[in-house]
Each structure stands twice: as C-alpha cells, then as structure tokens.
Amino acid sequence: MAAIIFTPLASLGCRQPHLVALPHGRRARPSPRPVSMRWRSPTAMASVTPPPGSNSPPQLYPGVYGPWSVDSADVREVVLYRAGLVTAATTFIAGASTALLPEDNAVKGLIQGLYDPLYVVGAGGLGASLFLIHIYVTPIKRTLQLLWAVGVLGSLGIAVNFAAPVNQGLVEFVLNNRAGIWAVGPLFASLTGLVFKEGLCYGKLEAAALFFVIPSLLLGRLSGVMDEKVQLGLLAAWMALFALFASRKFTQPIKDDIGDKSVFMFNALSEDEQQALLSRLQSQQALQKTEVAD
Known part of the structure; x- marks a missing residue:
C-alpha cells in the first residue's frame, strides 16, 4: 500500500508532500526524502521538452512524482498571479489613501x-490571483475562492439593495454603515487566507503581519469599540504592508509560486493512471531499499 503524506505546509503548497510505502496495519509517516523516479507522464514529458530554438534543456527540479521544469505556461500563470496581487494592492492603497x-x-x-x-478592479485582481494560486489540497483553495465569491455577491447585494436607493456608492455606504462589513467581509477574509499562505510558505513578515492587521481593523470597526486613531494607524499599516508584500512577490523565483508541479500533474491523471504510478513508485522504493541493504 502506498500513501501520500501532506504536512500542514505541504497542504498549502509550501513543501513537497512525501510518498511512503505502508505495510498493512501501519500508520502513515512522512518519508525522509522525495522518491527519485524515472517515470514521467505525457504531461511531464512535455514539461521537460526544451523550448523551440533552445540548445539546452530546461532546469529540472525534484518532485515527489518525478522531476519537473518551468515552462512558458507556468511563467505566464505566475506572472498573472502576481499581477493580480499588484492590482489588488494598488487599488486598495489608492482608495484607502483618502482617509x-x-x-x-x-x-x-x-x-x-x-x-x-477601484473596488471592482481590486476585487477582480484578487479573484484572478485566487484562481491561479497553487495549493496542493483543492478544498483549501476552493474555500478561499468561495469566500471571495460570497464577498462579491454580498457587495453586489449591498450596492443594489441598500446603497443605490440612497444615492450612494457601495464603498461610501459601507464606510458610513459598519454593518455593511458583514456583506463585504468574506472577500477580505479570502485575502487574509492568501497572505496567511504566503507568510507561512515563504516566511514573509509583511504577509504574516497582514494576517493580523486585516481582521483586526475590520472587526474593530465592525464592533464600534476601536478608536478612530487606532483604525487610521491600522489602515496605514495595511497600506504599507500590502505595498511591500505585492512588490516583493517579483523578487521570488518563478518556481516558488509553482510548488511541486509533479503533484498537480499527478492530480490531473485518471484514477487508474494514479494507481499504476503509485504501484510503480512503491516497487521502485522497495528496489532502492534492497540496493542500499546490499
């Protein structure tokens, strides 16, 4: 029997999950290192094909299901992911600067x-980033996307049913009516989840700080117990941290935002193909142990 072990960091796409062989009745334990493989799926073969006009193969990175490389589609996805974050940060900072x-x-x-x-463009940029973000465990990614969608629908509901009848815009209405935060809050919760992932994966202090600043400001304003000067201080911190976070994304290698590409390729296989691959990996792992013992 073979199993894939996802640690908390691996679940978010921060570290490689580990493939281990499990005898019957034994509990799963992480493998000390990824398994070396010769097998490649057709998708993996395509990913290591040199680009047209190139005389040298692309750099390969070790993956739990085999080596993988960064291709043009990966670069495009990562650039768009980062561009979405920059869009969200720029529009937020522009709007918040009025305070x-x-x-x-x-x-x-x-x-x-x-x-x-500005709100619409920023929400769109955040939505694009949440669509493109690489997280191994799909339910976590879908939860962030669901929060974003609920926030968008809540924003639309506030704009149509409450703001428009009193001749106000959505943002103006929410600023004047704290209860409106209940409707738009899930969108900012999705942003909080995204910066949590970034802070945990890459040790980015600005992302970790945003994880606390965003809910603190929104909940403080919603409850009405937070002093306005404190709110302004947190808002200024949010603006500065968001600007730093978005700009520093472009200092990371492209591969960091991809994670272990072999995991995503594995998930794209049919169930039969996955089982065949796991059996092959288990056999190869057993062979490696035998060679080491000899």
Missing part, C-alpha cells in the same frame, strides 16, 4: 468619485 488626506484636498475628492471602480 489620510485632508478634507479639502482635490485628489481626495477625485479618488472618492472612483471608489466603486
């Missing part, structure tokens, strides 16, 4: 007139 500007500032009035378009 720090004086009332008679012309720029403040201009941005206030663009509150809702």
Whole structure:
C-alpha cells in the first residue's frame, strides 16, 4: 500500500508532500526524502521538452512524482498571479489613501468619485490571483475562492439593495454603515487566507503581519469599540504592508509560486493512471531499499 503524506505546509503548497510505502496495519509517516523516479507522464514529458530554438534543456527540479521544469505556461500563470496581487494592492492603497488626506484636498475628492471602480478592479485582481494560486489540497483553495465569491455577491447585494436607493456608492455606504462589513467581509477574509499562505510558505513578515492587521481593523470597526486613531494607524499599516508584500512577490523565483508541479500533474491523471504510478513508485522504493541493504 502506498500513501501520500501532506504536512500542514505541504497542504498549502509550501513543501513537497512525501510518498511512503505502508505495510498493512501501519500508520502513515512522512518519508525522509522525495522518491527519485524515472517515470514521467505525457504531461511531464512535455514539461521537460526544451523550448523551440533552445540548445539546452530546461532546469529540472525534484518532485515527489518525478522531476519537473518551468515552462512558458507556468511563467505566464505566475506572472498573472502576481499581477493580480499588484492590482489588488494598488487599488486598495489608492482608495484607502483618502482617509489620510485632508478634507479639502482635490485628489481626495477625485479618488472618492472612483471608489466603486477601484473596488471592482481590486476585487477582480484578487479573484484572478485566487484562481491561479497553487495549493496542493483543492478544498483549501476552493474555500478561499468561495469566500471571495460570497464577498462579491454580498457587495453586489449591498450596492443594489441598500446603497443605490440612497444615492450612494457601495464603498461610501459601507464606510458610513459598519454593518455593511458583514456583506463585504468574506472577500477580505479570502485575502487574509492568501497572505496567511504566503507568510507561512515563504516566511514573509509583511504577509504574516497582514494576517493580523486585516481582521483586526475590520472587526474593530465592525464592533464600534476601536478608536478612530487606532483604525487610521491600522489602515496605514495595511497600506504599507500590502505595498511591500505585492512588490516583493517579483523578487521570488518563478518556481516558488509553482510548488511541486509533479503533484498537480499527478492530480490531473485518471484514477487508474494514479494507481499504476503509485504501484510503480512503491516497487521502485522497495528496489532502492534492497540496493542500499546490499
């Protein structure tokens, strides 16, 4: 019997899961190292094919199901993922900056007139990133996407049923009515989940700080017990941390945002193909142990 072990970090796409062979009646334990493999699926074979016009093969990275490489489609996905984060950060910072500007500032009035378009574009950028994010365990990814969708639907409901009848925009209405945070909050919860993943996977302090700042500000405002100066301080921290987080994404290697590509290729196989591969890996692992013993 073979099993795939997902540690908490591996579940989020931060570390490689481990393949281990399990005798009957034994509990699963992580393998000390990934299994070396010769097998490649057709998808994997395509991923290690040199690009047209290239004389050297791409760099290979070890994976739990075999070596893999970064291709042009991977680069495009990662760039779009990071671009979505930059879009979300830029629009949020632009809109939130009005809280720090004086009332008679012309720029403040201009941005206030663009509150809702900025919100829509920022939510779209976040949604794109959540669609492209690489997380091994699909239910975790789907949960973040569901939170985003609930937040979008809640925003639409507030805009149509409450803001429009009083001639206000969505953002203006929520700013003036704290209860509106209940409707838009799930969207920001999805952002909180994303920065949690980034902070845990890559040790990014700004992402870890955002994980605490975002809910603290929203819950503090929703409850009405947080002083306005404290709210402004947290908002300024959110803006600075979000800007740092989004900009630093482009300092990471592309492969970091991909994770172990062999896991995603394995998940794309049919059940029969997966079972055949697991059996082959188990046999190879047993052979390796025999060779070491000899």
